[in-house]
Amino acid sequence: MFNIDFTGEFAAFFVFSAIMICGAVLMISLEKVVHMVISMAAVFLGLAGMYVLLEAEFVAFVQVLIYAGAVSILMIFGIMMTKHQAAEREPAKPLHETLAAIGALSLFGVLFYAIRSTTFPEAGNFNPGEDNTMAIGELLYTGYVIPFELLSVLLTVAFIGAIVLAKKEADE
Amino acid sequence: MLPSYLTMAAILFCIGLYGALVKRNAVVVLLSLELMLNAVNLNLIAFSKYGVAPSLTGQIFSLFTITVAAAEAAIGVAILIALFRLRGTVNVDEFNKMRR
Numbered sequence: 001m002f003n004i005d006f007t008g009e010f011a012a013f014f015v016f017s018a019i020m021i022c023g024a025v026l027m028i029s030l031e032k033v034v035h036m037v038i039s040m041a042a043v044f045l046g047l048a049g050m051y052v053l054l055e056a057e058f059v060a061f062v063q064v065l066i067y068a069g070a071v072s073i074l075m076i077f078g079i080m081m082t083k084h085q086a087a088e089r090e091p092a093k094p095l096h097e098t099l100a101a102i103g104a105l106s107l108f109g110v111l112f113y114a115i116r117s118t119t120f121p122e123a124g125n126f127n128p129g130e131d132n133t134m135a136i137g138e139l140l141y142t143g144y145v146i147p148f149e150l151l152s153v154l155l156t157v158a159f160i161g162a163i164v165l166a167k168k169e170a171d172e
Numbered sequence: 173m174l175p176s177y178l179t180m181a182a183i184l185f186c187i188g189l190y191g192a193l194v195k196r197n198a199v200v201v202l203l204s205l206e207l208m209l210n211a212v213n214l215n216l217i218a219f220s221k222y223g224v225a226p227s228l229t230g231q232i233f234s235l236f237t238i239t240v241a242a243a244e245a246a247i248g249v250a251i252l253i254a255l256f257r258l259r260g261t262v263n264v265d266e267f268n269k270m271r272r
Contacts, residue, residue, distance in 0.1 A: 021183060024187040027187075027207070037199075050214060051217055054177070054220070056217045056220070059238075066238055071241075078253065081253050082262045083256075096193075096194070101190060104193070107185075107186055120174050123221070124224060136232060140232065151236060154239070155242075158244075
């Protein structure tokens with residue numbers, strides 16, 4: 001069932017997945033919101049390590065910059081702007097939590113069964129190019145120019161919208 | 173190695189789903205959404221190396237997902253701050269009206 005050969009990639013995968021699962025479970029179970037954000041940063045860093053294992057170096061560094069850097073800081077700012085000593089209170093709805101846990105666990109069961117019972121075809125030969133960043137850049141500016149430009153418009157609109165939404169109303 | 177990566181992504185996705193359903197602080201709900209998006213990114217990159225036709229397309233697609241997720245996080249936090257100013261709380265259970 002678990003036909004895994006113990007190579008260096010598997011050892012590194014094991015370390016990174018341990019970091020990520022610990023971070024995610026801590027994120028769910030910690031009390032203070034700031035601690036939750038810090039443990040999520042551990043998950044993001046573990047994911048970046050996994051991307052390096054998968055020969056996606058550029059995406060790994062983007063992950064560190066955007067997620068472990070920008071999104072974590074943005075969330076911490078969100079906490080600071082709303083409630084300083086924010087802590088999760090005791091659960092008031094045990095039925096709701098149990099149902100959510102059953103739902104998430106059964107979804108995981110279905111996914112795990114599907115992954116384990118599928119026979120994946122033999123992987124082709126992956127050629128990430130001599131320079132991963134250069135290969136991605138060439139693809140972005142040749143085959144994917146239009147989505148790339150659309151995304152830049154989306155980002156501009158999103159950040160202008162965020163500023164407008166978070167700005168104090170003048171008449172208050 | 174592909175099933176291991178897919179299982180890891182499934183674990184992350186389910187933890188994120190549980191957090192998004194259970195947590196009541198809106199910032200934590202946003203964080204759980206980010207966790208689910210990250211699980212999907214892991215799948216994309218795993219298939220871009222171990223899939224039937226490996227290519228860089230999966231990595232490009234995950235870059236696009238990361239961009240959209242960053243925009244979503246910024247807008248989410250902005251809406252949260254506006255709501256906090258209006259209501260004085262970040263508890264999602266109390267966000268049940270569109271006006272005061």
